[in-house]
Amino acid sequence: MADILDWTNAALNDLDMNAYAERADEMAGRLSAETSAGRLxxxxxxxxxxxxxxxxxxxxxxxxxxxxxxxxxxxxxxxxxxxxxxxxxxxxxxxxxxxxxxxxxxxxxxxxxxxxxxxxxxxxxxxxxxxxxxxxxxxxxxxxxxxxxxxxxxxxxxxxxxxxxxxxxxxxxxxxxxxxxxxxxxxxxxxxxxxxxxxxxxxxxxxxxxDVEALLSGARKVAAPLAQDDLTGEQLAAHPAFQLACWGAALQDKGFDEMIFFAYIPLWASFGDWFAQLWAESLGKEGKGSQPVPATGVTDQHSVNQMFMDGIRNKACLFLTCPNLPSGPRFPADLPDQFGYVRGKDFGKLLQAEGLGTRMALAASGVPLVEISLGEDSPEQAGKLIALLGAATILTGWLMGINPLDQPAVELGKRLAKARMDADGLEEEKADLAAYLTAERDIREF
Structure with a gap:
């Protein structure tokens, strides 16, 4: 099966993506300049x-x-x-x-x-x-x-x-x-x-x-079209990374300032943590950006999904699935009647049903959602996913007018930590530390 993006529930009619899509020529030129200069x-x-x-x-x-x-x-x-x-x-x-x-x-x-x-x-x-x-x-x-x-x-x-x-x-x-x-x-x-x-x-x-070669091969399939010296706006507009970037930027214009990464491939749950750093550290600049929220299906249906569906309407969702996961053992045939609907069925079908139910419920709750459906859960698909989300993040940052490749804000905490350990120099940071540590504090036992 092919690897696809399902935009059916992306709320495209409610978002103004055209203003960003019309910048495809500009973004293609910037990509060509940056890749030619060796900066990407x-x-x-x-x-x-x-x-x-x-x-x-x-x-x-x-x-x-x-x-x-x-x-x-x-x-x-x-x-x-x-x-x-x-x-x-x-x-x-x-x-x-x-x-x-x-x-x-x-x-x-x-x-x-x-x-x-x-x-x-x-x-x-x-x-x-x-x-x-x-x-x-x-x-x-x-x-x-x-x-x-x-x-x-x-x-x-x-x-x-x-x-x-x-x-x-x-x-x-x-x-x-x-x-x-x-x-x-x-x-x-x-x-x-x-x-x-x-x-x-x-x-x-x-x-x-x-399989390292498969990881690299998958990444090349997604990244190579973006690295052409003669990349055109038309070519970029057709690329899924640019389409995700337009969606990501348009979502923020409408107040969707949280991005859920819902992984319904259980073994791939840690890609949510990887994505969280990628998205947050790249786009959290100059008072802009959206907060990434890693979530694992079906685990988080029973924890934070209540907030996703019935909380503040500020969340969008990237929903990762694979219809070809292992089927697993079968449920016994002699189950009590209240569980009769799973008798004799493959255990793996439950995950697919849960994923479908959650996608439908999120869409019904007004959460813009793009499903990333992988044909299989292999290293090649992982390479494609890494390249897709990385490229989409870079392009989203450019569309937002920020630099998605630096992380200036994290440096202050590093300097203060070094000052606390009495590193040489950092006199200003040491003075700030002294003022902070000697200030009157509001301390209460619990």
Whole structure:
């Protein structure tokens, strides 16, 4: 079956998309200029041939390890987790043995101490992902794991380290040069939330035996038409990423400032977290944007769906489905009469029925909804989805008049945290901290 977008319930009659659709020529010109200048490697993937060679060279090396500990945060971790959950679910199931991916994506002393105590050093490769090499949440854990490996493995410690960082500069690049640690680059102009189909996400995928070529092939099918030097407005207008972008921008004009990502492919639920960073960090600028809300079918029918259907009318929905999921076991034939409607039916049919019911109910409740229906739940389809949503996000940002590739607001919190740890400089931030910490507080017990 084909991969399709179903626009039936997108509320197109209530949205003014024409003003955005008429900018197709402008957006096509901008895409051509940006891709030609090398500023959108997410779409052009100029690094692909070299990356494939590097991954192939890593294959035998990774085969010697049973555990991979990935040190990364945000875009350095969310894509890898989504791929693991979708295509290597056995790790989370009873009785698993063999390869295991562990992701240290927080400043969590409990988890870090567990990794130090329980992972066998001789069977573990530690992968540190930081483009800048200065992300303290990640590099701080690297320091601790480096010491752990040195104590346990002696001179062989560096053979158990793999760094994914800038090709030329930064602290981690210095570690590569000093200790001869294996390393793969994060391409220039490739932000973390757009980086899952680079070494950032594909090294963990390769380790777990996920079909890396299929992921890349799927992405190419969606991205390649957008990366043409001679892209026309007519071609762009026909592309689903631009159509989603026009919808996304028009929704905000009508006050739909929340975007639900409802995944009715249970194993793909973590793509909701990946999408949340992509959408929020790209579009939350200058008082604009819409809040992404990850949701999992059918789990969230019984939790937050009440708000979706009967709360404030400010929500739109991307609804992810696949009609060809496993059928599962059959319900027994001797069920009580009150459950007779499922007698002898495949368990998997219940998920499809629940998804259909929820789509209809959301539409009836006034929630604009576009269904993304995948022909199958394979790595190729995942690559297509990643490219589609990434391109749609970039184009939505441009239509909104903001830069979807930076994240200026998050830097303040980082500077204040460094000031709290008494980093050099940052005198203004230290003064702000002192004022904040000495101000009178309204504190109440509970």
């Amino acid at each position: 490697p997410f779409l052009t993937m100029p690094y692909e041939a070299g990356l494939r060679r590097e991954l192939e060279e890593l294959r035998e090396y990774l085969h010697d390890f049973e555990h991979m500990l990935l040190l990364g945060i945000g875009g350095s971790a969310l894509g890898a987790r989504a791929l693991q959950r979708a295509f290597f679910p056995q790790q989370d199931q009873p009785g698993h043995t063999g390869q295991s991916l562990w992701i240290a994506d927080n400043v969590d002393a409990y988890a870090l101490e567990a990794y130090l105590a329980k992972l066998p050093p001789e069977k573990t490769v530690v992968v540190t992902v930081s483009k800048s090499g200065g992300t303290i949440e990640t590099v701080g854990q690297y320091f601790i794991l480096k010491q752990w490996a040195q104590k346990s493995l002696g001179d062989a410690w560096s053979d158990h380290m793999l760094l994914v960082t800038d090709a030329k500069q930064g602290f981690l690049r210095g570690e590569v040069e000093r200790y001869g640690i294996k390393a793969l680059p994060v391409p220039d102009n490739l932000g973390g939330r757009y980086s899952v189909l680079s070494a950032v996400g594909l090294i963990p995928a390769l380790f777990l035996g996920i």
